[in-house]
Amino acid sequence: MTHNRVQAYYCVQHAYEPLVVRTPEDVDALIDALATGPEFENSAVLHSSERELLPSGFPDHEFRIGADGKRQVGVLGFMDEKNFVSLGSSGSNHGGEVTYFVAENSTEFPATAEIPLALVRQAAKEFLSSGGRRPTCVPWQEPEIW
Structure with a gap:
């Protein structure tokens, strides 16, 4: 079975050489x-090489995954023509927002974006195998600010 190639960025070293995800x-x-891993590297930005680049040479999309191993939850974000974040069944105990980090840079998500870590895995695998489309295995919401 052939899987598409995805480039992932979650630590400073990936600015020059992204992690390649194939399987x-x-x-x-x-x-x-x-x-x-480190608390300030608990989220990654993914780009599928199966999708077209913009005229600027940048990817036309971004898929973000976050993982909190202690609580066994995570978040998803997907950006192309619109912005979406995962929709969990209930908000966390953190109030209105939760924060995840890519290479020490924070991104706030609505607390309702947290979903079970197993579902984060399933969605990331779907992103890989679908050629970079927004995963359908999770419900999505359009955040007010993001």
Whole structure:
């Protein structure tokens, strides 16, 4: 089975050489690294090489995954023509927002964006195998600010 190639960025070193994700096992390894790694590297930005680039040379999309290994939850964000974040069944105990970090840069998500970590894995694998489309295995919401 052939899987599409995805480039992932979650630490400073990836600015020059992104992590390449090719298989479901690579997805699991990435999410494990986010869930067990440094607190300020618990989220990654992914771009599928299967999608077109904009005239500027930048990707036409962004898929963001976050993993909190202690609480076994995470978040998803998807941007192309519109911005979406995952929709969990209930908000967390953190109030209105939760924060995840890519290479020490914070991004706030609505608390309702947190979903079980197993679902983050499933969605990331779907993103990989679908050629970079927004995963359909999770419900989505359009955040007020994002």
